[in-house]
Ligand SMILES: [Zn+2]
């Protein structure tokens with residue numbers, strides 16, 4: 001019997017995943033009324049939803065939550081959640097890393113937004129539904145039971 005491929009999830013994580021699966025949304029929850037992408041300020045993006053909810057994410061977080069297949073697989077392999085940073089090995093001489101920000105943000109049809117990041121990556125298509133499900137405001141955190 002082989003146990004290969006079985007991922008050990010913590011109790012905390014499995015509870016959080018169950019809470020996430022159980023969450024149901026009204027279609028208005030996936031319809032943005034206002035989308036603000038603060039490219040010049042370099043801070044992040046905010047979406048106001050038709051159901052009155054407000055979500056915001058930093059660019060750093062959005063880059064680490066890139067939903068493209070490559071980034072998704074890389075996170076799966078490391079057991080990371082969307083937006084979660086992998087632990088970097090400390091270096092003697094810290095390398096200069098430019099702050100993550102998009103050079104461009106473009107709507108994709110009526111269902112998504114796409115960022116062209118300053119590191120050259122641009123294959124992630126962030127659907128409204130994906131973003132709303134990734135909202136981590138205090139209301140959503142309470143619903144998901146995370147702090
Ligand atoms: Zn990606």
Ligand SMILES: [Zn+2]
Pocket residue numbers: 053054055135136137138139140141
């Ligand atoms: Zn929220």
